Amino acid sequence: MDPDFVINARADALALAGVGEVIRLGNAYLGAGATMVFVDGLDSKASAARIVKGMRGPVAINAVEGGKTPPDFDFAAMVAMGIARVSLPGTTMFAAIHGIRAALRAVKDHGGTRDYESLIADFREMHALVGMPGILKLIASTWSEKQRSSDLAQAARRIIAARE
Numbered sequence: 001m002d003p004d005f006v007i008n009a010r011a012d013a014l015a016l017a018g019v020g021e022v023i024r025l026g027n028a029y030l031g032a033g034a035t036m037v038f039v040d041g042l043d044s045k046a047s048a049a050r051i052v053k054g055m056r057g058p059v060a061i062n063a064v065e066g067g068k069t070p071p072d073f074d075f076a077a078m079v080a081m082g083i084a085r086v087s088l089p090g091t092t093m094f095a096a097i098h099g100i101r102a103a104l105r106a107v108k109d110h111g112g113t114r115d116y117e118s119l120i121a122d123f124r125e126m127h128a129l130v131g132m133p134g135i136l137k138l139i140a141s142t143w144s145e146k147q148r149s150s151d152l153a154q155a156a157r158r159i160i161a162a163r164e
Helices: 019-031 045-054 075-081 091-110 123-130 132-142 151-163
Strands: 008-011 036-039 059-062 085-087
Touching: 008 019, 019 036, 019 045, 036 085, 045 059, 045 075, 123 132, 132 151
Parallel strands: 008 036, 036 059, 059 085
Antiparallel strands: none
């Protein structure tokens, strides 16, 4: 098996059954072939330390801003404790919500879509991020001769040329 392939077994027992059950489940998963154990709902550094110490393999956790994760539990402390992987399930979504609010506030304050360029990605950046030039090339390469000569195809070629 590829040494980079990870089977991450999820142990959701912390909130209902406690640290001991998480360790028991995690070690059973590791014994059955999992290569890492994901512990959800970590509520304290003390629990994390006990889990890492009792687990016979790598431990993964998530860190949720405003959730159960202690706010002062930073990456350096996690690494020092022996946590192998951290998921950030809400970070980018929370940041996006903040960004959306700021952009819409700017639209309202300015009475239109101007003077807030620092808050948004520009159109070309968005197109590049989603891979639009490649998508348009793929579409254009699969069209029939009739479709290639259409107004839509010509517009697609102009977009591709403008983005390159």
